[in-house]
Amino acid sequence: MESTEQTARFTCTCGPSEETFRQIYLTAHKSWRIFWFIFAGAFLIYIGYHMTNRILWSLYAGEPLLTEPMFWLFIGELALVGFLTAWELTGPKRYAKKQLRRIAETYGGKDPIVRVSFCDDEMRIYNEASDSRMQMSYATIARCVETKTAFLLITQEKQFLSFPKDCFEGIDIPGVRAFFDAKCPNAKRNLKKADA
């Protein structure tokens, strides 16, 4: 452990939190969520337009609305899209809670504090709860993402490493950005500008 700290440029010590997992979910599902909300919005406009027409027509012509199959089809579609949208909106919270429950199950309720040492050639990850160590090269990082509260490193196999901004020791936030910029030159980066 000592040798790890000697060569480390800076470290990050953090445990799992609901916010971390929320950020991971939001980043991983960003494209899908954008697609879904555009689709659901367009669908609602379409259904809303047709339903208003039907209701107005039935009021004007005095035709019964509830016996029309199309009306119930619209209601069914509306309910389905509404349910799926609600499911997607609650997704981050559900995912975060599930991951926290899994962690509690795996470590028997102990909080697994992870200490990551950022060295020049690799990251060294030490899990206090299981007393395990592993190394990860910067070459495996395919994406660097900066959110409001954390930095996320995403590997080629879509594994997420999350580093809350307030958990870094020995460096400031612009320094972390510059470090990831330099160490992961081939990764797709959406880090904020230095003055952001």
Next chain:
Amino acid sequence: MEQMTQSAGARAQFVLTDAYAREMYRSIRPRVLIILGIVFFVPVLVYCITKIAWRALFSYVTGAAFLEGVSMWLAVALLLAYLVGFIWLLFAPRRRAKHLVRRMHELYGAPAQIRVSFLPDAMKVQMTAESPGISLAYPVFVRCLETSNLFLFVTREKQLFPVAKQGLLDVDEETFKKSIALKCPDIKRNWRIAE
């Protein structure tokens, strides 16, 4: 480590290969969902195919446009959605298995060599020889499945812990099953009947 080995009942050591991972995911396919899917979607599928075939014949004989009318578009869209969903589900275990093996390789730099020790009160899992591993108390398991090459332990939070039959050390399969039945008497098991 030595202490752990001494007190361990059964032990297993195996490499998590693509075939094992595929078998693992196949054995936990959501069967209820699949049956519901078949029950609900087969009538839709039959309707779509009949409609499309009838329309194709009609358009061939009369020269009318094939994709005419909303219901025809709907039938084609439903059929395509069903086929895509079906193929997606069919290949899900293979896809997940590949993904898992690649992730393990990425994390540990080599195919994951899993060591499992069945201690008196917990199951100890090590992903590398150096790591002390994690201990899972037996009450966290809710299901034990037996497949042709694996014993699969499923936790309350749906985490999967496979044990390869070929990787069992010191014990045979029947003894292993008996010892697990003693350690987890309340969990749902589908052990095959010994011949």
